[in-house]
Amino acid sequence: MSASIRTLLLFCRIFRTLVLQKSLYSRVKFSSKCFPTSIRMENNLNSSTEGSKMESRGALVVLEGLDRSGKSSQCSRLVSFLEGQGISAELWRFPDRTTNVGQMISAYLSNTSQLDDHTIHLLFSANRWEKRSLMETKLKTGKTLIVDRYSYSGVAFSSAKGLDIEWCKAPEIGLLAPDVVVYLDISPEKAAERGGYGGERYEKLEFQKKVADSYSVLHDVSWKVVDGCQPMEDVEKQLQEVVLDCVTECRKGKLLATLWSK
Ligand code: NYM
Ligand code: MG
Numbered sequence: 001m002s003a004s005i006r007t008l009l010l011f012c013r014i015f016r017t018l019v020l021q022k023s024l025y026s027r028v029k030f031s032s033k034c035f036p037t038s039i040r041m042e043n044n045l046n047s048s049t050e051g052s053k054m055e056s057r058g059a060l061v062v063l064e065g066l067d068r069s070g071k072s073s074q075c076s077r078l079v080s081f082l083e084g085q086g087i088s089a090e091l092w093r094f095p096d097r098t099t100n101v102g103q104m105i106s107a108y109l110s111n112t113s114q115l116d117d118h119t120i121h122l123l124f125s126a127n128r129w130e131k132r133s134l135m136e137t138k139l140k141t142g143k144t145l146i147v148d149r150y151s152y153s154g155v156a157f158s159s160a161k162g163l164d165i166e167w168c169k170a171p172e173i174g175l176l177a178p179d180v181v182v183y184l185d186i187s188p189e190k191a192a193e194r195g196g197y198g199g200e201r202y203e204k205l206e207f208q209k210k211v212a213d214s215y216s217v218l219h220d221v222s223w224k225v226v227d228g229c230q231p232m233e234d235v236e237k238q239l240q241e242v243v244l245d246c247v248t249e250c251r252k253g254k255l256l257a258t259l260w261s262k
Contacts, residue, residue, distance in 0.1 A: 054253025058088065058144040059246045060135070060176055063239075064152045064215065065184035066208050067198075068191040069228045070235065074184065075148045077236050078243060082144060087247055090138065093148035094128055101127045109200045121158040125171040128154070135176055139256060144247055151175060151259055152218055157202060160210035165217065169260055177257040180246045182239060183219065186228035188212050 061078075063071045075091055082089035097106040101123055107113040108120050115123070128151065138145060151172040159165045188208040197203030202211070219225075224242045226235055 054255075055140070056142065056251045056253055057256065058139045058142050059179045059243070059250040060139055060145050060147065060256075061243055061246060062147045062150040062152070062178040062181045063184060064149060064156075064181055065228060066186060066188060066191045066211060066215075067200075067203050068194045069184040069186045070232070071148050071184055073232070074235060074239055075146050078146050078239055081236075081240055082146070082243070082247070085244075087144055088142055089144040089146060091148070092131075092135075092145050094131075094150055094153065095124060096127055096131060099127065099130055101130060109202070111201055117158065117161050117163055121154065121163060121168060122171060124154045124158075125151075128172070128175055132175055136256070139176070139250075144243075144250075146243075147178070150178060150181075152181065152215070155218055156211050156214040159217075160207065160214045165214075172259050175259045177259045179250055179254065180224060180242060181222070182224045182226055182242055183215065184228035184235070185225050190229055 063075055065071050072093070075093070079089045079091045095105045095109075096102045104113070104115075105120070105123055105127060108115050108123075135145060151169075154172060155165060155168040158168045188205055188211075191208060192205045202208070226238050226242075228235060230238075
């Protein structure tokens, strides 16, 4: 199948999801607030009925934050730490630039292609959808996934451009819900001081300020906020604690849920 046909099929899937959601919107009451809980779509994938056996699984851990907040370094350190503890873990990142969709995203980010804001938003989402079933399989076979950016980046960056936040969330509904979201908190000014930005689209102080505002709207009480301005080792220690707790919970059979819920 050619790359463009595959991309087209992915788009069809997203639009079908959006249409489905539209019919759900008429039944699900949306609060005007933007907390994830405003969309009660939680769906336990273990389809566990009362009394059924709780399956042990890996944890889905997501790190979020502004560009240059230190996510990528911390994600790699976290995976090495977990492996050292005998916990099977893998490093993932979105956008995943290795796929055809990912290459379109990469071209857009490096300013070699221009796309409408809605189009690129859906491509970022498609890039997660194309990985959804593999993520589920890995988690169910006990692998912990440390993910550098996820749906929250999708919503934060696109809504920072002025797109409606509920519209931005819609194509994410049905993706796997993280077991924990860790936000590496750093001010846009501090982030800009860190060795400068790489020159990709969005890596501008004024825009990052808007992204920080979007994250603060999206943020809910379940997020773990870690001060990203601390020495790297301190950030690392705090992350390890959060993630070990989460891995333990998932090993005990915590149910795997879907977005968009707490
Ligand atoms: N980004 C990332 C989005 O705009 N939407 C998304 O869904 C995701 C996952 O891409 N500036 C933006 C945030 C970043 C950029 O990410 C590339 P990275 O982590 O720098 O490779
Ligand atoms: Mg970046």
